[in-house]
Ligand SMILES: NC(=O)C1=CN([C@@H]2O[C@H](COP(=O)(O)OP(=O)(O)OC[C@H]3O[C@@H](n4cnc5c(N)ncnc54)[C@H](OP(=O)(O)O)[C@@H]3O)[C@@H](O)[C@H]2O)C=CC1
């Protein structure tokens with residue numbers, strides 16, 4: 282199978298490079314972030330390290346959508362939730378989508394499959410989740426976190442049908458690429474299992490500017506996680522969504538995954554620290570929305586969503602400041 286990666290960022294590079302190198306399949310990358318595309322062209326590829334070691338240049342094919350005339354069998358989409366609608370519109374206008382193509386995405390949060398479904402038939406959409414940590418430290422500069430073999434991901438069809446030949450072929454390529462795919466039969470339960478995980482790790486690590494290893498140093502972490510999971514599970518159950526892991530397994534995996542990726546700042550922090558908006562509305566905010574729709578108020582998730590937005594707002598006061606306590610500023614306006 283030939284793959285086209287839409288979004289040559291942290292995860293796009295992770296999937297594309299591992300498919301290209303380990304599965305030996307053809308991969309093209311599409312990106313709209315100019316410094317990234319230009320840097321790949323200037324240095325002859327993307328600079329890749331694993332856990333800060335063995336940094337090397339991996340030659341890749343990269344294109345702006347308007348330049349692209351290739352025809353991959355499967356698109357792999359990894360954009361931030363906030364960027365997706367605009368990206369799909371630009372790709373469609375550039376004429377790069379074709380009727381026979383399939384599409385896979387393992388973005389965090391929820392809302393992306395509905396956007397993708399505007400351009401692809403439901404039975405050509407493969408949903409995924411990725412418990413795989415990757416840092417984009419700058420244009421064309423990526424760091425695969427975790428030892429080789431620790432990658433873990435899930436896949437299900439958007440229609441919840443059994444895998445067909447195309448999906449079997451994608452699963453085989455992902456296995457060969459060492460992404461360790463596991464098949465699930467209900468996409469919503471599978472995706473929400475990852476959303477509720479990110480609603481704990483990404484959100485708390487971001488607010489407190491922590492690596493995952495620092496996060497689990499706090500003795501109350503299991504209790505905090507349990508409170509957020511309980512609320513999320515209660516909301517999902519009222520909505521008829523059944524997750525693929527139990528509440529206790531989720532609490533345990535917060536600890537084990539954070540041990541594995543102890544130096545990783547979750548992807549939400551990578552946006553936060555660079556002054557960009559975060560995906561919190563698609564993670565904790567999405568859980569809270571499901572709750573409200575089913576007459577259940579997720580008080581902690583609603584509060585935490587506000588807290589992340591408040592932390593985003595506060596970044597303007599902290600910019601280039603060594604000691605936050607020294608800052609003297611007038612609030613923008615009294616409320
Ligand atoms: N990273 C991870 O470990 C994981 C991420 N995910 C999910 O995958 C999806 C894609 O995420 P991910 O691959 O992390 O995101 P990306 O690495 O693609 O996000 C980077 C985007 O941010 C913008 N950007 C601007 N300046 C910089 C800079 N200096 N450094 C880095 N980025 C910059 C660029 O877009 P622009 O110029 O348009 O602003 C770029 O395309 C998300 O839904 C995420 O939650 C899922 C599992 C793990």
Ligand SMILES: CC(C)(CO)C(=O)C(=O)O
Pocket residue numbers: 389411412413414415478479482483542545546547548549
């Ligand atoms: C790696 C992981 C699982 C950490 O929560 C993630 O999804 C992210 O960084 O966004």
